Amino acid sequence: MKFLARRLAFYALTAWAAITMNFFVPRLLPGDPVTALIGRMQGRIDSNAEHSLRVLFGLDENTSMWEQYVQYWGLLLKGDLGLSFTHFPTPVAQIVTQSLPWTVGLVGVATIIAFVVGTLIGTAIGWRRGTWADSLLPVSTFFSAVPYFWLGLITITVFAVNLRWFPSNGSYDRGLLPGLTWEFVSSVGYYGFLPALTVVLSSVAGWILGMRNMMVTVSSEDYVTVAHAKGLPSRQVVLGYAARNAVLPQVSSFALSLGFVVGGTLIMEMVFSYQGIGYTLYQAVSTHDYPLMQGCFLVITLSVLVANMVADFVYVALDPRTRQES
Amino acid sequence: MTTSTTLSAASAASVAPAATDPVPVVPARRRAPRLLFVRNAKALTGLALLGLFALLAIVGPWITPYDPSQVSADLLQAPSPAHWLGTDHTGRDILSQIIVGTRGVMVVGLVAGVSATVVGVIVGVTAGFIGGIGDETLSALSNVFLVIPQLPLIIIIAAQLPSAGGLTVALVIGATGWAWGARVLRAQTLSLRRRDFVEAARANGERTWRLVLAEVLPNLTAVIASGFVGTVTFAVLSQVTLSFIGITPVSEWNWGTILFWAQNNLALQRGAWWWFVPAGACIALLGMALTLVNFGIDEFVNPRLRSTGLHARSLRRRGIRPRVGFTPVVREEKS
Numbered sequence: 155m156k157f158l159a160r161r162l163a164f165y166a167l168t169a170w171a172a173i174t175m176n177f178f179v180p181r182l183l184p185g186d187p188v189t190a191l192i193g194r195m196q197g198r199i200d201s202n203a204e205h206s207l208r209v210l211f212g213l214d215e216n217t218s219m220w221e222q223y224v225q226y227w228g229l230l231l232k233g234d235l236g237l238s239f240t241h242f243p244t245p246v247a248q249i250v251t252q253s254l255p256w257t258v259g260l261v262g263v264a265t266i267i268a269f270v271v272g273t274l275i276g277t278a279i280g281w282r283r284g285t286w287a288d289s290l291l292p293v294s295t296f297f298s299a300v301p302y303f304w305l306g307l308i309t310i311t312v313f314a315v316n317l318r319w320f321p322s323n324g325s326y327d328r329g330l331l332p333g334l335t336w337e338f339v340s341s342v343g344y345y346g347f348l349p350a351l352t353v354v355l356s357s358v359a360g361w362i363l364g365m366r367n368m369m370v371t372v373s374s375e376d377y378v379t380v381a382h383a384k385g386l387p388s389r390q391v392v393l394g395y396a397a398r399n400a401v402l403p404q405v406s407s408f409a410l411s412l413g414f415v416v417g418g419t420l421i422m423e424m425v426f427s428y429q430g431i432g433y434t435l436y437q438a439v440s441t442h443d444y445p446l447m448q449g450c451f452l453v454i455t456l457s458v459l460v461a462n463m464v465a466d467f468v469y470v471a472l473d474p475r476t477r478q479e480s
Numbered sequence: 481m482t483t484s485t486t487l488s489a490a491s492a493a494s495v496a497p498a499a500t501d502p503v504p505v506v507p508a509r510r511r512a513p514r515l516l517f518v519r520n521a522k523a524l525t526g527l528a529l530l531g532l533f534a535l536l537a538i539v540g541p542w543i544t545p546y547d548p549s550q551v552s553a554d555l556l557q558a559p560s561p562a563h564w565l566g567t568d569h570t571g572r573d574i575l576s577q578i579i580v581g582t583r584g585v586m587v588v589g590l591v592a593g594v595s596a597t598v599v600g601v602i603v604g605v606t607a608g609f610i611g612g613i614g615d616e617t618l619s620a621l622s623n624v625f626l627v628i629p630q631l632p633l634i635i636i637i638a639a640q641l642p643s644a645g646g647l648t649v650a651l652v653i654g655a656t657g658w659a660w661g662a663r664v665l666r667a668q669t670l671s672l673r674r675r676d677f678v679e680a681a682r683a684n685g686e687r688t689w690r691l692v693l694a695e696v697l698p699n700l701t702a703v704i705a706s707g708f709v710g711t712v713t714f715a716v717l718s719q720v721t722l723s724f725i726g727i728t729p730v731s732e733w734n735w736g737t738i739l740f741w742a743q744n745n746l747a748l749q750r751g752a753w754w755w756f757v758p759a760g761a762c763i764a765l766l767g768m769a770l771t772l773v774n775f776g777i778d779e780f781v782n783p784r785l786r787s788t789g790l791h792a793r794s795l796r797r798r799g800i801r802p803r804v805g806f807t808p809v810v811r812e813e814k815s
Contacts, residue, residue: 164623171624179637292768299767301717303724304739304760311748322748367778410626417631421721425743435632436725439639451636458629 161466165459172455176448177226181219235452236445240437246449249434254453256325257430260346261419264353265412271354272361273404277397279362280369291363298359302418306352306425313348320348323427349419349426357415364407368400375399402473409465413458420454523776529769533762536579537586544576548733559754566754569745577738578758584734585716585766588650592715595654597708600661605700607662608669609692619666625659634718638727646719649728653715661707668703672696706777713770720763735759 229235235246279290297305314322326332327341372378373396381391420432427433431450438446545564546552552571559566565575607618637652672678678695686694697704722728723736726744730737738759742748747755 164620165627167620168624168627172628175628175633180640295771296764296768299713299771300760300764301720301724301767303721304756304763307739307743307748307756307760311751311753315748315751413627413629414631416629420632421725424725435635439635440726442639444640447636447639451632454632455628459627462627 157470158467161463165463169456169459172459173227173230173452174223176452176455177223180444180448230452235449238438238446239443240441240446246445249446250431250449250453253429253431253434254457256428257416257419257423257432258457259342260349260353260423260428260430261416263346264350264419265357265415267350268354268357269361269404269408272358273365273401275358276362276365277369277392277400280366280373280400281392281396291366294359294362297355298357300356301421302352302356303421303425305356306349306422309348309352310425321345322348325429346428349422349428353415353419353422356418357411360411361404364404365397365400368403369396372396372400402469405465405469405472409462409469412461412465416454416458520776520779522772522779526769526772526774526776529765530773533582533586533766533769537583540579540582544573544579546573546576548572548577548580549731556750556752558752565758566752568741568752568755574738574755574758577733578735578762581734581738581759582762584646584732585719585763588646588653588719588734589712589716591647591650592653592657592719593708593712595651596658596711596715597661597704599654599658600707600711601665601697601700601704603658604662604665605669605692605696608666609673609688609696611670615666619663622659622662622666625656626663630656630714631718631721634722635725635727638722645729646732646734649719649722650715653718654711657711657714657718661704661711664703664707665700668700669696672699702777702781706774706781709770709774709777713767713774716763716766716770735763 233247235250237243238246238249241249275290310322313319321344325342325345326338327345332338375396378391378396381395386395419430420435422428423430423432424436431454435447435450435454437443438450550572552567552573554563554567554571556569557563557567557571563573563575565573565578567573568577603618603622607615607622633656634649634652637656638649641648641652673696678691681691681695719728720734720736720739723730723732723734724739724743726740728734728737730740736759739756742752742756742759747753
């Protein structure tokens with residue numbers, strides 16, 4: 155319990171830090187891109203929206219930094235992230251909530267597949283250490299050294315442009331109405347296959363390597379030797395004794411690597427024009443839509459924090475030692 | 481393959497004199513093998529590749545066949561003797577772009593790696609060494625930076641800077657990417673600071689800064705090195721990604737800029753593979769070289785991982801069946 159309380163406090167602190175960073179970044183950087191944009195939009199922004207933009211970006215010269223900060227929190231708590239410039243006058247919050255489920259679905263499925271597959275392969279390689287299986291390592295290293303987006307480009311060329319097996323962009327057949335029909339769901343799966351495949355390919359190497367190294371370390375522990383000495387079958391020793399303990403650091407690094415995976419997935423969405431939050435961020439960056447950019451960052455960060463918290467709870471459930479500490 | 485041949489050759493060469501020589505090996509003559517790190521095939525491959533790229537980065541602008549931004553009449557040509565890697569949509573030579581772009585990539589990697597490592601060492605070692613409330617604060621700080629997704633953070637900072645050139649991007653990456661190193665270094669320092677040799681130095685009345693610099697830091701070299709290599713990898717990938725999505729000025733050549741042009745001019749749909757394959761392959765090669773160096777460092781530090789470098793065949797020849805639960809320790813006889 156104490157462990158969980160500590161973690162919760164930590165996540166509250168991190169969320170505060172991320173929000174504060176989001177507040178200060180546009181204020182500390184030189185130049186004032188927003189004034190120019192407001193100027194361009196003159197007359198089309200009503201005074202209320204203009205006020206909230208001024209608060210979000212610190213253009214309000216009359217108030218002190220502290221007052222701005224308080225006002226900023228007030229707006230955030232109401233869920234007001236300002237208005238998007240490009241999709242004027244749609245609120246940023248609305249755009250973000252539309253695109254978030256796509257990203258969560260894509261990252262969630264792909265990451266879980268990569269984690270399970272990578273951990274299983276890592277177990278096998280760590281077990282059969284020193285055989286041909288070790289040669290899988292350089293191959294998977296190559297895939298992890300390749301930037302996500304380049305792997306995406308290559309899969310598009312091969313599977314979408316040349317073989318025409320899969321569509322090269324989009325997230326579902328535009329001719330279908332979104333809804334819980336079998337047709338729509340299968341279309342989402344079909345369109346999501348290539349992006350998910352690329353995410354899995356490029357993130358699986360990390361899991362393989364981590365699990366393999368942990369297996370190598372764990373397998374020379376005394377309890378593994380004892381299990382061997384008792385005459386237990388190899389399979390039981392590997393899965394029930396070695397892998398079971400080796401997987402714990404995997405779970406804790408799962409939490410830490412999440413931010414990295416999410417970063418990669420954002421790029422993947424940009425390449426595949428997949429309508430998730432990464433693609434939204436990409437559009438915001440290329441059209442200098444600052445409110446949308448800030449909103450995306452905030453939502454991405456908070457989602458990663460929530461996912462981290464879940465991973466922590468899983469860890470507590472898996473490892474009894476964390477529960478006994480207090 | 482190379483591992484097994486060099487190993488078996490080395491052992492054969494060392495066994496032969498030992499067999500003919502009746503005098504037992506004197507332990508004092510057995511020195512700690514120097515340059516063990518360089519003897520590692522993985523590390524050696526990685527270092528060689530890195531050296532190649534570094535050389536390209538230095539001499540690049542003088543050896544390019546064309547000016548990378550020089551527009552010509554050969555639009556979108558496939559590789560030919562005149563243009564080894566073909567040309568892009570305005571007839572610019574892609575090989576020249578890649579060679580010139582090497583410098584941009586390497587400089588950003590180096591600057592970001594150095595700055596992140598310096599911050600990481602300062603924060604991590606300080607936190608581990610002073611302990612108490614200072615440690616709590618610094619660890620919380622690095623954990624916060626660790627959990628916040630870096631790439632979106634770098635994107636929003638770089639996108640709002642009026643001119644995000646290569647160096648700016650490198651510094652932004654350095655400023656956000658130090659946390660992992662700090663965390664690892666803190667854990668390592670914690671385990672070092674109560675060791676006997678540090679206590680002895682403390683009892684001798686050494687000052688704190690000397691304890692840190694002369695006693696603790698040298699023992700962290702491997703950890704720092706591997707953190708540095710990891711950060712450089714991350715920095716290279718981030719910078720290339722930023723250029724690819726068009727945040728850095730597109731007139732500055734690096735491998736990401738090439739991919740930016742390729743993506744924006746439908747190189748994929750036109751089947752112009754020579755436009756985006758070489759640049760991506762260069763990134764992958766550089767990334768792989770860095771990862772191999774890191775493997776080398778890991779195996780150098782953790783002998784248990786090192787023995788896995790022995791190929792199955794050479795193990796089998798010695799009658800060892802690799803299996804879980806036993807670490808094959810093979811003594812290389814040296815005289």
